[in-house]
Amino acid sequence: MNQAIIEQKKQIIQEILEKIEKAQSVVLVDYRGLNVEEVSELRNKYREAGVEYKVYKNNMMKFAFKEAGLEAFNEYLKGPSAIAFSMEDAVSAAKVTSEFAKANDKLEIKAGIVDGDIIDVEGVKALASIPSREVLIAKVLGGLNAPISGFANVLQGNMRNLVYALNQIAEQKQA
Structure with missing residues (x-):
């Protein structure tokens, strides 16, 4: 494999790792079935709430979560995955995701992380209710x-x- 590609992948893994470490919470979603308009609307809602939303390759996220000591989170990295990093407070990403998922059944909440603890779909919904x-x-x-x-x-x-x-x-x- 080309050395430049390896370096690029390492940078992506490092970027994900830094966001995991800085985030108050993380929410993982499956965005399959959302059209461009719906994804744009979701991105805007995240932006307004101070949440960073990004699509990474599952393999890159697996390496980052493993390095962060959250290897158990990798079981949720199947199929198309996007990740929302709530930097300002622990509730924002879960709240925006849950509200959007209620209106758009194509958005599927997979799991989340709060204070270094992995939470399931019900945990993300409970977090959103705070x-x-x-x-x-x-x-x-x-x-x-x-x-x-x-x-x-x-x-x-x-x-x-x-x-x-x-x-x-x-x-x-x-x-």
């Missing part, structure tokens, strides 16, 4: 804000009572 990081932060902040606003309402009520009581005392003294 609210995004932004939603979770908003809920926590809303929960923290609720006691403060409740306290302010109580304080305001107590101040009103205090003012009323002081007015009553002042009126009694005048009389």
